[in-house]
Amino acid sequence: RKEVEQDPGPFNVPEGATVAFNCTYSNSASQSFFWYRQDCRKEPKLLMSVYSSGNEDGRFTAQLNRASQYISLLIRDSKLSDSATYLCVVNPYSSASKIIFGSGTRLSIRP
């Protein structure tokens, strides 16, 4: 089983739609969770950290479910500029700073 698993997509949704991605992780002791966005041929950029209580940043909402070992990302009122690959990132080690990337979920927003 992979340490971090994501549905690769692609998700193709119309502008204005709401879309959600899930990501599962295998190590129950994982400490930190993030969502990154990666545009084609560019470096990943932090979209948001994921906190235990869930958190929201504008149109983006992240949730963490420790019992089921998954995190989610919800995008409301999607824009054309949201088209990208969304990477689920987990720090599975309590004493180290190494992070593990999911394979990414491709999102394409159509006009």
Next chain:
Amino acid sequence: GAVVSQHPSWVICKSGTSVKIECRSLDFQATTMFWYRQFPKQSLMLMATSNEGSKATYEQGVEKDKFLINHASLTLSTLTVTSAHPEDSSFYICSARDRGGGYTFGSGTRLTVV
């Protein structure tokens, strides 16, 4: 915010030659940097963890003699791909943990070996 500068952005080299990629943290000190490789339509795969003043830690399956990592200062880590072959063609990217605890990435180096 934190910035990690990576050079070169792209490089084309002949098979059998070596290529050095540099990664600098511009406004913070990075005792640890991470080197990743990304093949088309795949995710980033961690190759090694670079530790300032000590040997790098390589992930399973990554040849340490082929991918030489040097982290001689708190702001500079280098990855040298030795005796490059076409199968080494990939997107190489570094990252460092910044003061805020997040991970800042360099802009990546696209290596093509011909």
